[in-house]
Amino acid sequence: MSNVHNAWLRQVAGRLKSDYRYSKDIVYNDFPWPSPSDEQKAQIETTAKSILDARNLYPLTSLANLYNPLTMPPELRKAHTANDRAVMAAYGFSTKMSESDCVAELMKMYMELTANK
Secondary structure, eight states: OOHHHHHHHHHHOEEETTEEEOOIIIIITTOOOOOOOHHHHHHHHHHHHHHHHHHHTOTTSOHHHHTOTTTOOHHHHHHHHHHHHHHHHHHTOOTTOOHHHHHHHHHHHHHHHHTTO
16 A cells, blocks of 8 residues: 555545545545556565565564554665655656645546546
8 A cells, every 4th residue: 555545545435433444446446546667567566575575574563563653663664655655656746745636636537537437
């Protein structure tokens, strides 16, 4: 999950109490995917593997503990940051754009993708 996908999730997903309800029909299937180059795909694959490798350094630690913002291992945080940058590049987004700007661009892409349906 990249920060781009998480921004989309926070905008379109339903909620049950304070938890997001991840739905294939509302969140995943409607998510506008980029058209990355082969080089960008390879970079995203590499950074995704780095996330898994960082998690594997802590086999006895739960995901809840790994992703606690106060105690997240530095290797995992670094791997996610690299992945976020790779995904942003695949979209042609600036890493300095705000989440609302990111969602606005994703909504534009969604509108273009669904205009002829």
